[in-house]
Amino acid sequence: MTILTQILAEKEKEVVQLKKNYQPASRLKDVRKRSLYDSFLNAEEIGIIAEIKRASPSRGAINTNVNPPKQAAQYVNNGAGAISILTDQPFFQGAMSDLEAVRNTVDVPLLNKDFIIDEIQIDRAKDFGADVILLIAAALPEQRLADLYKYALAKDLEVLFEVHNQVELAAANEIGAKIIGINNRDLRTFEVDLATTEKLAGQVSDPNKLLISESGFRKREDVERVKQAGVKGILVGETMMRSGNLQQTFRDLQIPL
Numbered sequence: 001m002t003i004l005t006q007i008l009a010e011k012e013k014e015v016v017q018l019k020k021n022y023q024p025a026s027r028l029k030d031v032r033k034r035s036l037y038d039s040f041l042n043a044e045e046i047g048i049i050a051e052i053k054r055a056s057p058s059r060g061a062i063n064t065n066v067n068p069p070k071q072a073a074q075y076v077n078n079g080a081g082a083i084s085i086l087t088d089q090p091f092f093q094g095a096m097s098d099l100e101a102v103r104n105t106v107d108v109p110l111l112n113k114d115f116i117i118d119e120i121q122i123d124r125a126k127d128f129g130a131d132v133i134l135l136i137a138a139a140l141p142e143q144r145l146a147d148l149y150k151y152a153l154a155k156d157l158e159v160l161f162e163v164h165n166q167v168e169l170a171a172a173n174e175i176g177a178k179i180i181g182i183n184n185r186d187l188r189t190f191e192v193d194l195a196t197t198e199k200l201a202g203q204v205s206d207p208n209k210l211l212i213s214e215s216g217f218r219k220r221e222d223v224e225r226v227k228q229a230g231v232k233g234i235l236v237g238e239t240m241m242r243s244g245n246l247q248q249t250f251r252d253l254q255i256p257l
């Protein structure tokens, strides 16, 4: 059984509990919409989505003592255009309260990074302050992805539609995804290869699609590579979470388009 299958099995259980116990209700003090698409598509430099990621299946503990709102404020002060918050508990040690706390601290678009398989998780993401949700093509059949995509849009949320191969990219196009995340990490093997972005980004010719390259960014040359491939943004987790000098890390990764 792959880790992704294990994560999805846990999500099934979480959804059963949510359906029993969760009462949808907005917790937001500020309901202004923040658009990842609008802020990244025509920016003059590669946009950085900096991630709050305490731990992961592939890397174990990364930074378990992080204070999410403080970390998010530092990200924004150093130039992050958006923040991703991993809210899965069993595998990433995240929490929905992290998302809410970050929402009450910064005003850039927030991505709720989780493994969404059901509408109730989208309701919850919205209630806790997400502007963007993640749909992972590898996680669900195409029709289910299409249903969840539509549901998120109806809730006035944006969707980062994550792909890792050509079949998944075809699904993204079929569904009409405007924001496509190309994950350099194979979620089944954990292998990370920036060539994934180089290969898939070259197949997207529509300038109105916002391409984000995800995972594996360590240094400036990594960003140069995906910039050449045509992406407008990168999603960076571990490098941010382990950085002892965020100002320097952002300086290294920020490059003009």
Ligand SMILES: O=C(O)c1ccccc1NCC(=O)[C@H](O)[C@H](O)COP(=O)(O)O
Pocket (backbone or CB within 6 Å): 003, 004, 051, 053, 056, 057, 058, 059, 183, 185, 187, 190, 214, 215, 216, 217, 235, 236, 237, 238, 239
């Ligand atoms: O990171 C993992 O080990 C992982 C395992 C299984 C499913 C998802 C996983 N990560 C989620 C992500 O996509 C990354 O957190 C994100 O792209 C940032 O990656 P990195 O900069 O390499 O930490």
